[in-house]
Each structure stands twice: as C-alpha cells, then as structure tokens.
Amino acid sequence: MTETILRIRNLRTYFFTRRGTVKAVDGIDFDLLKSKCLCLVGESGCGKTVTALSILGLIDSPPGRIVGGEIYYNNLNLLECPPDQLRRIRGKEIAMVFQDAQSALNPVFTIGNQIVEQVKLHLGATTREAKEKALSLLEEVGIPTPEKVANYYPHQLSGGMRQRAMIAMSLSCDPQILIADEPTTAVDVTVKAQILDIFNQLKNTRQMSLLFITHDLGIVSEIGDRILVMYGGRVAEAATVSGLLNNPKHPYTASLIRCLPDITQVKDRLETIPGTVPSLIDPPGGCLFHPRCDKALAICREETPPPFIVAEGHTVFCHLYSHLER
Numbered sequence: 001m002t003e004t005i006l007r008i009r010n011l012r013t014y015f016f017t018r019r020g021t022v023k024a025v026d027g028i029d030f031d032l033l034k035s036k037c038l039c040l041v042g043e044s045g046c047g048k049t050v051t052a053l054s055i056l057g058l059i060d061s062p063p064g065r066i067v068g069g070e071i072y073y074n075n076l077n078l079l080e081c082p083p084d085q086l087r088r089i090r091g092k093e094i095a096m097v098f099q100d101a102q103s104a105l106n107p108v109f110t111i112g113n114q115i116v117e118q119v120k121l122h123l124g125a126t127t128r129e130a131k132e133k134a135l136s137l138l139e140e141v142g143i144p145t146p147e148k149v150a151n152y153y154p155h156q157l158s159g160g161m162r163q164r165a166m167i168a169m170s171l172s173c174d175p176q177i178l179i180a181d182e183p184t185t186a187v188d189v190t191v192k193a194q195i196l197d198i199f200n201q202l203k204n205t206r207q208m209s210l211l212f213i214t215h216d217l218g219i220v221s222e223i224g225d226r227i228l229v230m231y232g233g234r235v236a237e238a239a240t241v242s243g244l245l246n247n248p249k250h251p252y253t254a255s256l257i258r259c260l261p262d263i264t265q266v267k268d269r270l271e272t273i274p275g276t277v278p279s280l281i282d283p284p285g286g287c288l289f290h291p292r293c294d295k296a297l298a299i300c301r302e303e304t305p306p307p308f309i310v311a312e313g314h315t316v317f318c319h320l321y322s323h324l325e326r
C-alpha cells in the first residue's frame, strides 16, 4: 500500500476583512501519497492557492488565519510546529514552485547564486559543493548549458527557462513534496509540455510527491494520479484522474469537462458555465454550486451536501447521490 506523506483534515483558512469573513478554504480533506501527483483543480478563487500557502505556513496574518483542521506531514502536525521547525521544513522538505517565476526569483542575483545560497543555508554545504549541486540541478531540469545559465540574471532568461530555473531552485534541498502553483500558466504550449515532462521525471526518478495546482483540467491527465475538484473553498469531487475524466459525477466537474476545447470539432464558441463563482463573504446557503446547477433539488438550497462514495476512491459532494453510502 502506498504511504501517505501529507494528510489534510477539515482545513479551514479564513480571512477577516472589513467587509466580512472570507471563508477561502472551508473544511477540506485530502491525502497526498508518496511518489504520486495530486492535482487541485478549480476556477480562480476556489481556494487552491490558499490551501498550498496554508500547508507552507505562509498565510498573511492578519488578515488571514487557519482557524481549524490538521495538516500532517508524515506524522507531524504542521499546525502545532514551532515557527523555527516550520521554517526548516519549508523549502527543505516541502518546496513550492510559483506561477510567476519572474517575481519569485530575486532580480539582483544570478540564478546560480540564488541556488547556491539555498543549498548552503539549508544543507550546510560548502560553496564548492553548493556550486556543483547548482549545476547538476540546472542540468536535471533540462537547461542545456548550465555553466552559462548559472551566471545569468532572471531577466536574461526566457519565460520557459526562468520557470526551469525556479524548479531547479525548489529542488535545491531535495524536498519530499513539491507544490507547483499553476506552473504552466505563463508559458506557451511547447514549453508547457516540457515543464510537465520535468515534473513527471521528478516524480519517477526522485520518488517525489507532487501537489499540482491548476485551473486547466486539460493537463491533469498528463501529470496527475488523482484529482480534487474544488469549488468555493470546499471539495466538490475527488477521484483518480481516469475515474474523474471518464465518469464525472458532480455537475460542476461535468461542466468543467464540457468547457474543455476540442480541436477535432469546429464550434462557433466555447462552452462556459453560466453564472459566477460564489461570494465567499456572503455565500449561498446549502450547496455553493446551486445557483449555477441545472440539476439542483430543493434540498440543495438548504443543506450542504456531505460526501457520498460513488466508486472505490471516488467521492462526490452532491445530493444527487444521497442514496449511496457515505
């Protein structure tokens, strides 16, 4: 049986603003298994990035706060860790690749310098050892001339090369878990495929666990083992990639799949999901998706749907399945 490396239970992260309380993440559960990739999928503002920042202890407080739940890394509850211990875990054991490498990298230091400093800080390596490691990491992420690129500043690299450099930097301390937040959003389709290849290689050669955040359901089959679909800070559906793409059960997931572009068919316009994402300050009662759902029942306006098991490893939070086991 595959080991669970990260276990999230009933995680709730709220932001306390003048306009009211924003329930950005409101009671989510999931397990990330060793050497596997879990994709968090959903529209902007559904809580994907806040989930990642909560795991890393990077929620700005105020206004944000984790108000409840558990985040277990192996057997350690990160929410009970002293700040020093959490700082050591962050970067060294759990690292993050951000969407915008341009702003995540420091513009005044060369790429090589930034990796060397990380390795020295977290691994206590000598400058020489750290330089060797920096070159081998740049090579591992497919940078063809690592010695040359190590001397470049971030602005001297193309978007794709910057994203690779950012991945190399996140690997500098050999983390167990890599969280990638929309790492392919700002790159073209060819670079996107290359970046996905790098993540797949890391999963296979380093036995690394990946938490891959994306709004693009179209790429999860190329990288993911499991998918968690989020809506309004809650989980809508969780399943294996093939189970979810071939047999979506939640009306929201089905709508997301219908909206995927199909290059084999000429259409006048792409499908969209009618309506807008719910306000998280003043959310609708019951199922958050009910104002947009064409299958809504009376109960959907009143009661939050609990999880129902539709198949092994496939759970859906929808009243349409209330006849099934919980």
Ligand code: SF4
Pocket (backbone or CB within 6 Å): 250, 251, 252, 287, 288, 289, 290, 291, 293, 294, 295, 296, 297, 300, 305, 317, 318, 319, 320
């Ligand atoms: Fe639609 Fe009701 Fe299911 Fe929500 S619980 S997705 S409103 S059918």
